[in-house]
Structures are given as structure tokens and as C-alpha cells.
Amino acid sequence: xxxxxxxxxxxxxxxxxxxxxxxxxxxxxxxxxxxxxxxxxxxxxxxxxxxxxxxxxxxxxxxxxxxxxxxxxxxxxxxxxxxxxxxxxxxxxxxxxxxxxxxxxxxxxxxxxxxxxxxxxxxxxxxxxxxxxxxx
Amino acid sequence: xxxxxxxxxxxxxxxxxxxxxxxxxxxxxxxxxxxxxxxxxxxxxxxxxxxxxxxxxxxxxxxxxxxxxxxxxxxxxxxxxxxxxxxxxxxxxxxxxxxxxxxxxxxxxxxxxxxxxxxxxxxxxxxxxxxxxxxxxxxxxxxxxx
Numbered sequence: 001x002x003x004x005x006x007x008x009x010x011x012x013x014x015x016x017x018x019x020x021x022x023x024x025x026x027x028x029x030x031x032x033x034x035x036x037x038x039x040x041x042x043x044x045x046x047x048x049x050x051x052x053x054x055x056x057x058x059x060x061x062x063x064x065x066x067x068x069x070x071x072x073x074x075x076x077x078x079x080x081x082x083x084x085x086x087x088x089x090x091x092x093x094x095x096x097x098x099x100x101x102x103x104x105x106x107x108x109x110x111x112x113x114x115x116x117x118x119x120x121x122x123x124x125x126x127x128x129x130x131x132x133x134x135x136x
Numbered sequence: 137x138x139x140x141x142x143x144x145x146x147x148x149x150x151x152x153x154x155x156x157x158x159x160x161x162x163x164x165x166x167x168x169x170x171x172x173x174x175x176x177x178x179x180x181x182x183x184x185x186x187x188x189x190x191x192x193x194x195x196x197x198x199x200x201x202x203x204x205x206x207x208x209x210x211x212x213x214x215x216x217x218x219x220x221x222x223x224x225x226x227x228x229x230x231x232x233x234x235x236x237x238x239x240x241x242x243x244x245x246x247x248x249x250x251x252x253x254x255x256x257x258x259x260x261x262x263x264x265x266x267x268x269x270x271x272x273x274x275x276x277x278x279x280x281x282x
Binding site for chain 2: 047048049050051052072074075078079080081082086087091115116117
């Protein structure tokens with residue numbers, strides 16, 4: 001992934017934009033974003049039950065963080081719902097797009113998928129970290 | 137032609153379980169607390185947590201999304217015909233005191249026709265599946281016509 005930079009101001013991860021594309025039915029997953037205390041990085045946790053590692057696509061480009069989680073089949077084909085106690089439609093895959101107001105070093109994004117929760121660590125790129133300039 | 141309303145033969149016995157799946161998540165209002173994420177979860181039009189009850193010839197299956205829980209935080213008990221699913225959140229305070237809070241608990245009576253000894257539960261990718269084998273007399277049998 002290349003490290004694209006764009007001019008941004010304050011270091012906050014903003015609320016998401018849901019991007020709707022024609023003919024693609026996605027559900028927006030629950031998520032939570034916060035700035036980590038001890039390092040120059042952000043953490044984004046996304047609730048993605050039913051998604052395995054191989055169904056996950058994460059990319060950060062042009063100030064956008066995009067997460068797609070493709071679910072494994074909700075139930076096997078030969079299972080029949082017991083009279084009305086089951087969702088009528090197969091649950092949709094997940095898609096989340098977040099606007100980034102801060103430069104992320106996309107090469108160093110780390111991701112952990114555990115118990116249906118994806119945790120992403122987004123380090124701020126070196127160039128945008130505040131630097132201490134010593135006065136001679 | 138007379139119209140007869142068809143009622144699944146097990147509907148009355150499954151009453152509890154059906155109600156559970158229609159509104160399984162009462163008590164899960166503050167999902168952010170469950171997931172221990174601290175702040176309020178955001179996002180519009182959030183994907184709901186799925187739950188459903190299914191069957192094939194040999195088993196009933198209860199499948200519920202419960203993301204963020206580890207196996208040891210879930211308790212599934214079958215006690216004298218009652219199936220109980222509970223989620224616990226364990227926290228350790230600064231002076232190493234471990235507290236266990238029950239954040240979600242559902243009990244339902246298991247209908248007859250289930251082999252209680254062989255009920256199994258599996259948690260994978262944040263989805264819990266409880267498998268309830270049908271006892272022999274509940275399985276569909278083909279009757280040959282002589």
C-alpha cells in the first residue's frame with residue numbers, strides 16, 4: 001500500500017461516510033475509533049461477526065480507510081428455518097469507509113481479527129508527527 | 137376448498153425459543169460496554185446482530201451472533217430441560233480483584249424430542265451455534281406403503 005499524503009489539519013478520525021454504490025448491498029458494521037494515549041496512533045475496532053481473515057479487505061488511500069468484511073455462509077444450505085424464527089434474508093457482507101483527517105502510515109497498519117471483532121492500529125505517518133526543534 | 141392454517145407441530149413447545157430469537161438482545165442495550173470499548177459506538181444504520189433457529193432431519197440449531205466474547209466468557213447450560221445461555225464479562229481491578237458480571241442471560245425450555253445429553257455448543261468468529269440433536273422419535277421416517 002502506498003503512503004499517500006494529503007493536507008489535513010487536526011488529528012482526528014472523523015465520523016464515517018457511507019458510500020453507496022449501485023447494486024452492492026452492504027451492511028455498515030458497528031465500530032469505534034479512538035486515539036491511543038501513549039503512541040501516535042489511532043485504534044479502530046469494528047464488529048464483524050461471521051467474517052474470517054480471508055474475507056477481510058482493508059485499505060487506506062487518499063484519506064479514506066476502507067474495510068470490507070465478507071461473511072462466511074450464515075447457515076449451510078440444508079438447514080431449514082424453524083417457522084419464522086430466523087432472518088428472512090442472508091445477512092449482508094460488511095462495508096465501512098472512514099474519512100481520515102490525519103496522515104496514516106498505511107504500510108504500518110496492523111490488524112487483528114478475533115471473536116468477530118477487527119482491531120486496527122493506524123500509526124500516524126512520521127512526516128506529520130509533531131517534532132521538537134532544539135534551539136542552539 | 138377449506139383453508140386450514142398450518143401450525144408447525146413444535147410451535148407450542150418452541151414458544152420460549154421462538155420468543156428468544158425474535159427479541160434475543162434485551163439487556164444488551166449498551167453494546168459498547170459489553171465490548172469493553174469504552175466510548176459510545178457510532179455509525180448510522182448499524183447492522184443488527186443476527187439470530188435464528190433452524191433444523192435439518194437430525195438436529196435443531198440455534199445460531200446467535202455474540203461478537204467480542206471468548207469461549208470462557210460464555211456459559212451454556214442444559215439443566216433439567218432448561219437451556220441457559222449467559223455471557224460474562226470478567227474484569228480485574230487494580231488491586232487484582234477479579235469480578236465477573238453477567239451481561240446477558242437467556243433461559244428457555246427445551247422442547248421434548250431433544251436428546252439432551254448430546255446438546256453441543258460452538259463459538260466461532262463471534263457466532264455461537266448450539267446444536268440440539270433430535271431424539272429418534274422426532275426424526276422424519278419414511279413409511280413404505282404396502
